[in-house]
Amino acid sequence: MSLVERARASLAKDKDLPLSEVLEKVVANGAALLSAPVYLRHCTRVGQRPRTRGKPVIENLGMIEIGDDFQVNCAFAPVRLHAGGGAELRIGDAVNINFGAEISASTKVTIGSRVSFGPYARVDDGVTLGDDVWLAARVHVTQGVTIGEGTVVTAGSIVETSLPPNVIAGGAPARVLKSRKPNGHAAAEPKLEEKERTADVSGIVLADFTANDLARALEKDDALGPSIEAEVAGFDQVVQNLLQLSQPRAKPYDFAFVWTRPERISPTFAKLLHGEAAPLDAILSEVDAFADLLVKVAGARFTFVATWTMPPHVRGLGMLDMRQGGIARALAAMNLRLAEKIEASSTTFALDASRWMASDAPYNARLWYMGKVGWSRDVFEAATRDLRAALRGVRGHARKLLVLDLDDTLWGGIVGDQGWQNLRLGGHDPVGEALVDFQKAILALSKRGIALAVVSKNEESVALEAIKSHPEMIIKEEHLSGWRINWRDKAQNIADLVKELNLGLQSVVFIDDNPIERARVREALPEVLVPEWPEDKTRYVEAFHALGVFDVPRISQEDLERTKMYAQERQRETLKANVSSLDEWLDSLGTKVRFEPLGPANLPRTTQLLNKTNQMNLRTRRLSETELMAWAKEPGHELWAVHVSDKMGDAGLTGILGLDASGDAVTIADYVLSCRVMGRRVEETLVWFATERARTLGKNKLHAPYDKTPKNKPCLTFFEGLQPFNRDGDVFMWTGETPMPRPRSIDVEMIGQSES
Numbered sequence: 001m002s003l004v005e006r007a008r009a010s011l012a013k014d015k016d017l018p019l020s021e022v023l024e025k026v027v028a029n030g031a032a033l034l035s036a037p038v039y040l041r042h043c044t045r046v047g048q049r050p051r052t053r054g055k056p057v058i059e060n061l062g063m064i065e066i067g068d069d070f071q072v073n074c075a076f077a078p079v080r081l082h083a084g085g086g087a088e089l090r091i092g093d094a095v096n097i098n099f100g101a102e103i104s105a106s107t108k109v110t111i112g113s114r115v116s117f118g119p120y121a122r123v124d125d126g127v128t129l130g131d132d133v134w135l136a137a138r139v140h141v142t143q144g145v146t147i148g149e150g151t152v153v154t155a156g157s158i159v160e161t162s163l164p165p166n167v168i169a170g171g172a173p174a175r176v177l178k179s180r181k182p183n184g185h186a187a188a189e190p191k192l193e194e195k196e197r198t199a200d201v202s203g204i205v206l207a208d209f210t211a212n213d214l215a216r217a218l219e220k221d222d223a224l225g226p227s228i229e230a231e232v233a234g235f236d237q238v239v240q241n242l243l244q245l246s247q248p249r250a251k252p253y254d255f256a257f258v259w260t261r262p263e264r265i266s267p268t269f270a271k272l273l274h275g276e277a278a279p280l281d282a283i284l285s286e287v288d289a290f291a292d293l294l295v296k297v298a299g300a301r302f303t304f305v306a307t308w309t310m311p312p313h314v315r316g317l318g319m320l321d322m323r324q325g326g327i328a329r330a331l332a333a334m335n336l337r338l339a340e341k342i343e344a345s346s347t348t349f350a351l352d353a354s355r356w357m358a359s360d361a362p363y364n365a366r367l368w369y370m371g372k373v374g375w376s377r378d379v380f381e382a383a384t385r386d387l388r389a390a391l392r393g394v395r396g397h398a399r400k401l402l403v404l405d406l407d408d409t410l411w412g413g414i415v416g417d418q419g420w421q422n423l424r425l426g427g428h429d430p431v432g433e434a435l436v437d438f439q440k441a442i443l444a445l446s447k448r449g450i451a452l453a454v455v456s457k458n459e460e461s462v463a464l465e466a467i468k469s470h471p472e473m474i475i476k477e478e479h480l481s482g483w484r485i486n487w488r489d490k491a492q493n494i495a496d497l498v499k500e501l502n503l504g505l506q507s508v509v510f511i512d513d514n515p516i517e518r519a520r521v522r523e524a525l526p527e528v529l530v531p532e533w534p535e536d537k538t539r540y541v542e543a544f545h546a547l548g549v550f551d552v553p554r555i556s557q558e559d560l561e562r563t564k565m566y567a568q569e570r571q572r573e574t575l576k577a578n579v580s581s582l583d584e585w586l587d588s589l590g591t592k593v594r595f596e597p598l599g600p601a602n603l604p605r606t607t608q609l610l611n612k613t614n615q616m617n618l619r620t621r622r623l624s625e626t627e628l629m630a631w632a633k634e635p636g637h638e639l640w641a642v643h644v645s646d647k648m649g650d651a652g653l654t655g656i657l658g659l660d661a662s663g664d665a666v667t668i669a670d671y672v673l674s675c676r677v678m679g680r681r682v683e684e685t686l687v688w689f690a691t692e693r694a695r696t697l698g699k700n701k702l703h704a705p706y707d708k709t710p711k712n713k714p715c716l717t718f719f720e721g722l723q724p725f726n727r728d729g730d731v732f733m734w735t736g737e738t739p740m741p742r743p744r745s746i747d748v749e750m751i752g753q754s755e756s
Helices: 003-010 019-039 190-196 212-219 238-245 267-273 280-295 327-342 353-358 365-371 377-394 430-446 460-469 490-500 515-524 537-545 562-577 582-589 603-612 625-632 682-696 713-720
Strands: 051-053 057-060 063-066 071-073 080-083 088-091 102-105 108-111 167-170 175-179 201-207 228-232 253-259 300-306 348-351 401-404 451-457 482-486 508-511 591-597 637-646 649-660 666-673 701-705 726-728 731-735 746-750
Touching: 019 051, 057 063, 063 080, 080 088, 088 102, 102 108, 201 212, 201 238, 212 228, 212 377, 238 253, 238 280, 253 377, 267 280, 267 327, 280 300, 280 327, 300 377, 327 348, 348 377, 353 377, 401 430, 401 490, 430 451, 430 537, 451 490, 460 482, 482 490, 490 508, 490 515, 591 682, 603 625, 603 637, 603 649, 603 666, 625 637, 637 666, 637 682, 649 682, 666 682, 682 701, 682 746
Parallel strands: 051 071, 057 080, 063 088, 080 102, 088 108, 201 228, 201 253, 253 300, 300 348, 401 451, 401 508, 451 482, 591 746, 666 701
Antiparallel strands: 167 175, 591 637, 637 649, 649 666, 701 731, 726 731
16 A cells, blocks of 8 residues: 555545645655554554654563554654563554653553543553543553543543543542543543633634644643643735734634744745845835734734744855845844834734754645645644743743752762862863853843752752852852752752742742652652753753743843842841841831832833732732733722832832722722732731722722632731731721721832822
């Protein structure tokens, strides 16, 4: 059977697809169909129509039997199938195994039909999985467990006991969360299950090429999130769709992703491609018109646009192409102009598409002419990783703290055994040079506002001496927001350090060369991101830049001074240890709280604080800069930005107070406070100020509605103990009959009036 015939047979159930999509699938699946028999040749039996993407690791010392329509994806990490001596591994029909997954049988493992494995899922010996089971990313099914048909196990779960059929289970250890209604074979299909639940974000893709593969890549499960529901706009109707999106929608998309070819946006550039005269001014004028459409999008909360690239075979003028009149020169000018034109927008961002073209074959001419598919799947997946990182950033889910090991992570060698003089760091040594570059990359990240810390099993004095004394050491003590250098459990050390810095575990990334330590922290602190780390130290910089979890939509002055602020906090704690009482310590700080109305100068930082603060956040509203300013300008609304400082230093803009005085009572719409200034009477000062504003506005009532979230319990605890407030359900109420006392030793300053 020929390649095309085999591909057509595998696509028989897709007979109703448009011809362009069938051709696209024929070409895309051709390599997988051919490689599968070779890559799976060590199995005892393999059914019809197997597909492999990348090479799985097959270790068959017993028996491995695989049913029909088997699919395995090893694009990012190999899938491992193992059967020990005399062991049996039986896999049913239409099983789909994603990258990094592992199934290991020492006696017997049975996998039913239509079972799906998420990335890095793991199944131990003695396990039986029923039909239509779905294991999400990083699920671990331990020895001897049986999972009933149709059951879904959520990401990161550890299954230690058997699970019944048709339930959703999760946790460590996994427990039944709720029942699922059986729905035939389709009930446990991952994609259908995603449609049953609400995705974290919904978006629309606007492209002038066939973008179906891009939408599918966006909708795939990802352990870091967010889950995405992607709609593809009409083919090659980008400008028309942007004009439609310039009008507000009743339910706006969370994002619009725009990806175009430069010749479709600029007819003048198209002339340049054909060897005709093409004035650069005319090209840039067309870029300006396109950029104007992007920044006027009102039907999506955020707009992301891919920068322009050309297929690698386009050489233009060759050695003259970066000179005036060259294609590469014009393309660089177009991208620079695009970036400049959208820079002032707080909701429009350009994503660098040139980095997505690093695959061996980013462009396939056959796919283009047969189905107008612009780029390869590898390019689409690289674009997806960048877009997910951007979405995490605009949703306030970027990581804020990088915790690092020392031995064989920041430097080469064991300092306690070798002494700091003999560590591999810098010099004429490839490993030492790579580790210096790794430290430089980390330090550059800290200058963007990411806090650094160290957790290491060492003698503290020895480790600190190495940090201080080694001439090639880039990261110094003053760059660290904290450290735990001792012989205690690293997971406990991380938890203690995070608590000291007033952060959440979901803010943390932990890097360690030791796989055992990584596994321990990953198991004990599942909210902490613990990436797998290469054994080859020359790959540390590459792995670090690939994390994609630190992207933020804006870098504020507070971000840039975060390390300094943590040092000031250590000084406060030292002072606290030297005074006899908490009140005496608070009185000694000389705290000043400044309230200023929302305006263009403080809007970016206020929006950032609103969207990333979880614990001291009464309502947990998430708004863009445009939405927040629009709310503040409505009649009866006030939005105050709160600055906090004391004799140790300036904590910057660390609070938000939003008031709605349009009704009989003043309602607190936003009560937000950074954890950095908690416990210094600032909490009470915000509420006192709200009561004073209510009195000034002629209202004798102040209502503080509490909207429960998984992380804002500290805010509830504070209001529960607040006097003289009363509680009615989830609303805390104050009346002017009992004035709220002004917190002692707090200097309050009010600047101007809030916009209303």
